[in-house]
Amino acid sequence: ETGVTQSPTHLIKTRGQQVTLRCSSQSGHNTVSWYQQALGQGPQFIFQYYREEENGRGNFPPRFSGLQFPNYSSELNVNALELDDSALYLCASSPEGGQGGGYTFGSGTRLTVV
Amino acid sequence: AQKITQTQPGMFVQEKEAVTLDCTYDTSDQSYGLFWYKQPSSGEMIFLIYQGSYDEQNATEGRYSLNFQKARKSANLVISASQLGDSAMYFCAMREGQGEYGNKLVFGAGTILRVKS
Numbered sequence: 001e002t003g004v005t006q007s008p009t010h011l012i013k014t015r016g017q018q019v020t021l022r023c024s025s026q027s028g029h030n031t032v033s034w035y036q037q038a039l040g041q042g043p044q045f046i047f048q049y050y051r052e053e054e055n056g057r058g059n060f061p062p063r064f065s066g067l068q069f070p071n072y073s074s075e076l077n078v079n080a081l082e083l084d085d086s087a088l089y090l091c092a093s094s095p096e097g098g099q100g101g102g103y104t105f106g107s108g109t110r111l112t113v114v
Numbered sequence: 115a116q117k118i119t120q121t122q123p124g125m126f127v128q129e130k131e132a133v134t135l136d137c138t139y140d141t142s143d144q145s146y147g148l149f150w151y152k153q154p155s156s157g158e159m160i161f162l163i164y165q166g167s168y169d170e171q172n173a174t175e176g177r178y179s180l181n182f183q184k185a186r187k188s189a190n191l192v193i194s195a196s197q198l199g200d201s202a203m204y205f206c207a208m209r210e211g212q213g214e215y216g217n218k219l220v221f222g223a224g225t226i227l228r229v230k231s
Contacts, residue, residue, distance in 0.1 A: 033218065033219070035219075035221075041223060041224075042118075042205055042207075042221035042222055042223050042224050043159070043205075043219075043221050044221075045218045045219065045220070048218060056218050058218070088157050090157075090159060092159070092219070103149070103161065103219065104161070105151075105158060105159035105160075105161075106158070107156060107157055107158040108157040108158065108159075110157065
């Protein structure tokens, strides 16, 4: 079975630009969630997609948005980038219900905003 | 609001010794799940072990065991026979809610573990 793949692995953007990060879920998983991990901190929940709809959101502004596609892959879009958006962005997929230890994380995308 | 507390910013352990990483949690939910993840410098979050709130037995996965004390709301990770490759950041996390509408994970601040040879 394939794991979670994120692209790109590294990205440098300028303040005010827009960025799209991509995530392919693990085979058999239909739920995708995104996390932001600032340097030296634990990951913070951004939002989750289940059956192509957002069904949970953390304390992030609307300029953070996302999509989930019929194949359960997902995108995270961030508009009007700010310096504080510099972080590791992690995607996690899980099977329906997310019961048990069913979360699989990707290796993340390191975003640097300059 | 749910919260995870990891009070040890950093820990050292001698190779081949056991080490315990502390985690306490706060929740009013009756059903929840507790996780430990390892994050090497590469950034990937590697699943180590899971404990459900209704599980009566402490979870074990190879050299990893979870010391679950429900009344004290603690879920400490025990790593036996430490290896140099265990050096990494370790996160305790809790699944908030249940079912497909509650898959959110809440993470602690993490503990950096360094294994000495």
